[in-house]
Amino acid sequence: MHDIWAFLYQTLTLSLVAALLLILKAIFRDKLTPRWQYGVWAILALRAAVPAGLSGQQLLPLEQWLSAARALAESRLSSAFTDLWGDLRLTAPFPWLTAAPRSVTDWLFVFYAAGVVLALFWFFLGYLRLRARLTPAPERAEQVARVARQYALPLPRVAEGEPASAFVCAPLHPVLVLPRGREVDDKVILHELLHLKYGDLWLNLLCCLLRCLHWCNPFLWMVFDRVGNDAEALCDQRVLERLEGEQRRDYGRILLSMADDRHARVPGTTSMANGARRIKVRIEAIARFKRYPRGMALVSLCMVLILAPACLTGSAWAVSLPAVSDHDARAQLSREELSTVLLRDFALARSCRPATVAGALDCYGKAVVNNNAYFLAAVSDSETQQALYQTLLERNDETWEWGNYYLDMGVFLADDPDRTLEQRRWLSGSLSPYLVLNLAETEGGYTAAMAFFYEYADEESHPHVCWLVHQVALTCEDGGWLVEPREVSEPAELSDLDSFDFAWGYRYFSGYDLARLDFAPQDGLESALLIQRISLFSDETLHAQPNDHSAMICGFGNNLTVSPDLDAQFASSRPYGCLEIRYPGASADADYLGHYEFDVFAGERQLISANDPTSGFFPMPSDAYGDGVLSTRIAVGELEADDGTLVDHIQFTFALAREDPDGGQSPVAYLPLHSEYFDLGEVVS
Amino acid sequence: MSPERPIRPVLTQLAWGYVLIYLNFNLGPVDILPDFVGWFLLADGVGKLGEELPSLPLLRPLALGLGVWALADWLLPLEGQLFTVPLLIVRLVRVYFDFQLFHDLAGLAARVQPPGRRLDRSMTQLRNTQAVLDTLLSLPVLYPVLLDYSAVTWLVLAAALVLIVWTLYCLFALRNLFPADGSQDTSAPADAP
Numbered sequence: 001m002h003d004i005w006a007f008l009y010q011t012l013t014l015s016l017v018a019a020l021l022l023i024l025k026a027i028f029r030d031k032l033t034p035r036w037q038y039g040v041w042a043i044l045a046l047r048a049a050v051p052a053g054l055s056g057q058q059l060l061p062l063e064q065w066l067s068a069a070r071a072l073a074e075s076r077l078s079s080a081f082t083d084l085w086g087d088l089r090l091t092a093p094f095p096w097l098t099a100a101p102r103s104v105t106d107w108l109f110v111f112y113a114a115g116v117v118l119a120l121f122w123f124f125l126g127y128l129r130l131r132a133r134l135t136p137a138p139e140r141a142e143q144v145a146r147v148a149r150q151y152a153l154p155l156p157r158v159a160e161g162e163p164a165s166a167f168v169c170a171p172l173h174p175v176l177v178l179p180r181g182r183e184v185d186d187k188v189i190l191h192e193l194l195h196l197k198y199g200d201l202w203l204n205l206l207c208c209l210l211r212c213l214h215w216c217n218p219f220l221w222m223v224f225d226r227v228g229n230d231a232e233a234l235c236d237q238r239v240l241e242r243l244e245g246e247q248r249r250d251y252g253r254i255l256l257s258m259a260d261d262r263h264a265r266v267p268g269t270t271s272m273a274n275g276a277r278r279i280k281v282r283i284e285a286i287a288r289f290k291r292y293p294r295g296m297a298l299v300s301l302c303m304v305l306i307l308a309p310a311c312l313t314g315s316a317w318a319v320s321l322p323a324v325s326d327h328d329a330r331a332q333l334s335r336e337e338l339s340t341v342l343l344r345d346f347a348l349a350r351s352c353r354p355a356t357v358a359g360a361l362d363c364y365g366k367a368v369v370n371n372n373a374y375f376l377a378a379v380s381d382s383e384t385q386q387a388l389y390q391t392l393l394e395r396n397d398e399t400w401e402w403g404n405y406y407l408d409m410g411v412f413l414a415d416d417p418d419r420t421l422e423q424r425r426w427l428s429g430s431l432s433p434y435l436v437l438n439l440a441e442t443e444g445g446y447t448a449a450m451a452f453f454y455e456y457a458d459e460e461s462h463p464h465v466c467w468l469v470h471q472v473a474l475t476c477e478d479g480g481w482l483v484e485p486r487e488v489s490e491p492a493e494l495s496d497l498d499s500f501d502f503a504w505g506y507r508y509f510s511g512y513d514l515a516r517l518d519f520a521p522q523d524g525l526e527s528a529l530l531i532q533r534i535s536l537f538s539d540e541t542l543h544a545q546p547n548d549h550s551a552m553i554c555g556f557g558n559n560l561t562v563s564p565d566l567d568a569q570f571a572s573s574r575p576y577g578c579l580e581i582r583y584p585g586a587s588a589d590a591d592y593l594g595h596y597e598f599d600v601f602a603g604e605r606q607l608i609s610a611n612d613p614t615s616g617f618f619p620m621p622s623d624a625y626g627d628g629v630l631s632t633r634i635a636v637g638e639l640e641a642d643d644g645t646l647v648d649h650i651q652f653t654f655a656l657a658r659e660d661p662d663g664g665q666s667p668v669a670y671l672p673l674h675s676e677y678f679d680l681g682e683v684v685s
Numbered sequence: 686m687s688p689e690r691p692i693r694p695v696l697t698q699l700a701w702g703y704v705l706i707y708l709n710f711n712l713g714p715v716d717i718l719p720d721f722v723g724w725f726l727l728a729d730g731v732g733k734l735g736e737e738l739p740s741l742p743l744l745r746p747l748a749l750g751l752g753v754w755a756l757a758d759w760l761l762p763l764e765g766q767l768f769t770v771p772l773l774i775v776r777l778v779r780v781y782f783d784f785q786l787f788h789d790l791a792g793l794a795a796r797v798q799p800p801g802r803r804l805d806r807s808m809t810q811l812r813n814t815q816a817v818l819d820t821l822l823s824l825p826v827l828y829p830v831l832l833d834y835s836a837v838t839w840l841v842l843a844a845a846l847v848l849i850v851w852t853l854y855c856l857f858a859l860r861n862l863f864p865a866d867g868s869q870d871t872s873a874p875a876d877a878p
Contacts, residue, residue, distance in 0.1 A: 020770060024777060027750075031743050031781065059770055298813055299784035302820040303777050309824060310773050 001051075001095045003081035004109040005070045010093055011217045012062050013052035017311045018044055018223040020059070024307070036300045038234040041227050043304070043311045048210055050312065051090035058314035063088050064351045071343035077103035084343070085382030087350060087478055094213060112216060119212035130169070134159040140178055144193075147186050151242055153193040168192045171201040187239060187251045194238045200231050229281075236282050252283050335393065342389055349377040350385070353480025354566040357439070357446055358537065360474055360481035363564035365434035365450055368470065375564055379483040436535040437469075438514045439573060445475040447486075448535075449512045466491035469512055494621075510633065514575070515683040519676045523669045525654060526582040529676070531639065531683060535573040537565075575684045577636035577647070581654050583669055586630035591659040592668070593617035596634055598652035602645040608637050617657055617665060630656075639680060646684065649677040693863040695733045699786075700856035702726035707849045719759050724752030731786065738789045747782045751775065780819050787812035790859060797862050804862070808855045815848055 001007045021044060025037055053063050067088050074084050080099040095113040137160040148155040156174035166188050168176050174196050178184050195201065207224045214220040236255075240248050333341065354360040360379050367375035373392055377385050437449040450470045458464060471487040509532070517529040579598060586592065595617045600608040624632050639647040653673040657665040705723030709716045728748035735742040754775050757763060763771075787808050795805035822841065 020773075023774065027747070027774070027778060028781065031785070296785065296788070299781055299816050302780055302784075302816045305820050306777060306780065306823040307773070310769075 001090055001092065002098050002109075003079065004105050004112065005066055005082060005088055006090050007095065007109065007112055009052045009062060009066050009088055010090055011214050011220065012066075013058065014044070014048055014214065015217060015219050015223075016059055016062070017047045018220060020311065021307075022223070022226070032296065032300055032303075034230070034234040034237040036303075038227075038230040040304060040307070041230065043308050044223070044227075045206060046308075047311055048213075049093060051093050053089055059310065061351075064348055067347035067351050068344045071347035072340055073105065074103070075339060075343045077105060079103040079106050081106050081109055083382065085346075085350075085385050087353075087480075089478055115215045116212050119215045120209075123208050123212065127169075130161070134161045134175065134177055135180075136160075137178060143184075143186070144176055144189055147189045148193055151190060151193070153190075153197050156193075156196060166192050168196050168201060171205060174201065185250070185254055187243065187247065187254060190242065191235055191239050194235050195231075198235075198238070200235070203231060204228065233282055255283055339393055342392055345374060346377050346385055346389060349374040352378045352566060353478075353482075354379060354564070354568075355480065356567055356569060357474055357481055358535070358568040358570045359564065359566040360483050361436055361439075361448060361450065361472075361535075362537070362568045363566065364470075364472065364483040365436075365452075366564050368450075368452060369434060378564070378566075379481065381477070381482055381484070384484075435509075436570075437509065437512055438533050439535045439570075440533075442473075445473065445481075447471070447473050449509070451509045451512065465494045467494070467509065468492065469509060510580075517676075517678050517683075522671050522674075524583060524585050525656065525669045525671050526584070527652075527654070527671060527676075528580045528582075529636070529650060529678065530578045530580050530633065531575050531680070532578075533573060533684065534576050535570045537568055537571060575639040575646070575680060577639045577650075579634040579636050579650070579652060581632050581634070581656075581671075583630040583656055584628065585669075586625055586628065588625060588628075592620040592624070592630055593657045593659055593665060594620055594632060595655045595657075596652065597673070598634070598636065598650055600636060600639070600647050600650050602641050602647050605641065605645070607641055607647060617655070619659075640684075646680040648679065649675050651675045691863070692734070692737060693860055693865060695730050696856065696860035696863065698726050698730040698733075699790075700853065700860060702730060703852055703856060707852070716759065719755070721752045721755035721759055724748050724755055727786075728752060738793060741786070741789050744782055744785060747778050751778060751782065776819070776823060780816060783819075784812055784816050787815070787855070790856075794859050794862065799862075804855065804858055807851075808859070811848070811851050811855055815852075818844060818848065 001010060021040055025040065028036070052058075070082065070088065071084065074082050080102040081097075082103075082105065095109070095116055097110065097113060101107050101110050137158050140160070141158040144158050145155055147153070154174070156168060156176045159175050159177050160180040161177040162180060163177070164179050164182070166176065166178050166184055168174055176189070176192055176196075178189075207227055211221060211224055236251075239251060243251060354363050363375050363379045366372065367379070373388055377388055380388065435451040437451055439446060439448040448471075450472055451467060452470070453465060453467050468491045469489045470485045473484050473486050475482050475484070510530075512532065513530045514533050515531045517531070519527045519529070521527070577600075579596070581594070581596075583592075598608075599606055620630060620632055624630055636650070641647075651673060652671070654671040656668040656670070658668050660666055702723040702725075705718050705726065706720050708718050709720075710718045725748075728745050731741045731744045731748060754763075754771075791805045791808035791812065794808055798804045818841075
């Protein structure tokens with residue numbers, strides 16, 4: 001723990017588990033044995049040893065609540081301990097100072113850490129004082145040895161001391177302390193020797209350590225008292241199991257006589273007397289000794305097995321990304337108020353880090369599509385979050401929408417000094433869902449290309465469609481995935497909207513191919529198979545039906561949910577192909593027409609058969625010509641069958657013609673029907 | 686059990702309580718065989734069996750609590766992660782309740798069953814199987830197995846169905862060990878085996 005918030009997280013987590021255990025113990029007080037009542041505290045001990053939030057899950061969303069509170073409190077302070085933009089994570093369940101304190105919260109943590117040290121010192125001093133007042137009592141050792149022999153229990157050293165009741169201490173070299181000048185019944189010695197046998201001294205030591213670590217949490221002090229009481233109750237049970245008839249009643253009378261005895265609560269000791277009220281409860285338990293339902297060992301174990309995972313790891317608490325409030329409401333906020341809102345919401349967004357690669361890409365893609373700062377914050381490192389925060393803080397005026405922060409940051413559109421602010425505003429159109437291309441695992445994580453189509457209307461309300469690609473890198477940090485845009489392409493506008501079809505949109509993303517297989521040119525026509533790997537969230541979202549370009553429903557990305565699916569998984573990640581035809585001898589003044597047919601095979605099996613839907617010649621789009629080369633890409637579809645078999649050859653033909661001034665067509669070049677064979681194994685692996 | 690308070694109807698009440706709990710018949714969003722009625726029948730039944738099985742009334746508050754929870758869920762579905770902790774408590778109470786009830790009923794069966802009949806053993810095995818299955822289904826580590834392998838899911842569903850049938854069989858079989866006129870003397874040591 002390195003700041004006060006981490007301590008609060010740890011102590012509240014422990015308190016929550018303790019409260020749950022107390023509720024269960026109350027429900028099963030007279031139903032489950034003292035062994036269960038005491039043994040179940042092992043869950044608390046394990047929970048105390050594990051830093052809160054380590055599993056990434058929790059019984060209640062304490063991390064989210066504390067993150068928001070931290071953001072609100074620390075926004076006005078300059079803490080040396082707290083990273084306002086970092087996650088609320090613990091690496092150890094004890095305090096550790098990392099720098100000189102600066103802020104109020106820093107000093108609070110220093111005060112807490114000092115309290116831990118003082119509490120440890122106080123307990124240690126108490127123990128030393130107790131030990132200093134003990135005197136060896138070899139003359140009483142014979143009685144202790146007799147009891148130990150009778151019940152086959154360990155034999156400690158024997159001493160005398162001031163406290164009115166017997167106790168054991170010193171876990172490493174145990175000592176049984178008897179009250180000076182008072183006779184002690186054998187059953188009392190039996191009780192203390194049973195503490196020794198079952199390691200209760202170590203438990204007491206652990207409780208003292210936890211008291212020190214959580215010295216300012218009175219609830220946990222009460223809980224640790226309860227642990228000690230349950231240890232005594234279990235020890236009573238163990239004593240009664242070894243006694244018969246009248247001896248049990250004697251034991252109850254002995255306990256009653258101890259009601260007014262003071263007991264020493266120091267580390268590494270146990271004491272039979274633990275207060276009048278507890279004595280009364282223990283005597284009632286003795287009276288109930290034979291009435292606990294017997295044969296319940298299996299269910300006791302089952303209940304612990306059900307309880308332990310929930311207490312130790314919690315459950316995945318789905319927290320929704322905060323909603324971006326409406327512009328009018330935001331515009332009314334003062335800068336300070338807006339800062340508070342942003343810090344709180346960014347803290348919540350940070351606690352929603354996607355747990356999967358697909359979830360991170362979905363979050364990033366929808367951040368771009370929806371211009372949502374919080375979606376972006378959920379997958380960004382602290383530096384980017386701070387930049388986002390500053391941008392939103394600076395630009396919250398009536399003329400600037402939340403969404404345009406993205407344009408301003410240059411992530412969406414490459415920074416173009418020739419574009420005026422006004423032009424950029426006009427470009428605030430709508431984005432279609434995104435496509436994930438060429439997801440590949442790297443040494444540090446993953447890389448991918450995220451492709452977007454972008455529609456907008458210009459000043460004359462003419463529609464335009466562009467596409468652009470974000471090259472991103474993904475890294476994993478504390479169990480959550482971050483997405484960093486490495487390169488953003490300039491939007492490339494489509495010239496022919498009539499032939500645009502989302503279904504085959506991937507053919508537009510030239511330059512972002514996984515591989516290119518060039519075929520031998522014929523009659524001046526160059527051909528190649530371009531391969532991209534497309535990762536889909538649902539196999540329903542992209543079809544490659546023969547001659548059915550309208551079969552696709554939405555084609556891209558994750559249209560299944562409006563908000564990011566932080567636990568999303570890819571349904572498939574398969575190679576898709578485009579047939580590229582190039583004619584270097586084209587003229588800029590001519591209008592060209594094309595015709596194609598192709599069949600795709602995996603071995604003997606024909607997977608796809610398609611031809612130009614017009615069944616004749618289709619006009620080549622105006623942007624097909626550039627730098628003296630006419631180029632067109634024909635979407636082929638999936639290059640992998642459902643059983644995983646890869647396509648190994650394509651049979652195709654292509655004819656290029658030129659449109660004559662009189663409306664006729666003149667042939668220009670021709671690729672006769674032929675097959676090209678290839679091996680995609682290495683390409684797509 | 687005294688002739689004035691025959692045991693057979695109480696066992697019938699327990700059996701029908703479980704029928705209501707296990708079987709759901711929905712008309713739209715409403716379950717017309719509500720679980721809470723089943724739990725209140727069980728609460729009443731275990732109270733009435735106190736004379737016969739002294740530790741059984743310890744279950745009455747648990748049954749009442751489960752009934753209240755079921756009633757609340759029937760009125761307004763208690764969904765969402767805010768109920769994670771209460772649902773955990775309910776699950777633990779349920780596991781304990783079923784276990785102890787069948788533990789004690791097995792003891793009763795052992796006292797009254799005719800020679801050669803092993804209804805007590807069947808109830809003990811049912812008790813253990815139910816507890817183990819409930820525990821396994823609660824372990825988070827097994828969730829991916831259940832989600833990824835539909836065969837495992839079907840196996841679990843089949844096991845649950847078998848347990849339901851087995852439970853109802855044992856309860857009605859125990860009831861049938863008692864004559865309808867309540868004449869059987871079931872006095873015996875109160876401790877369960």
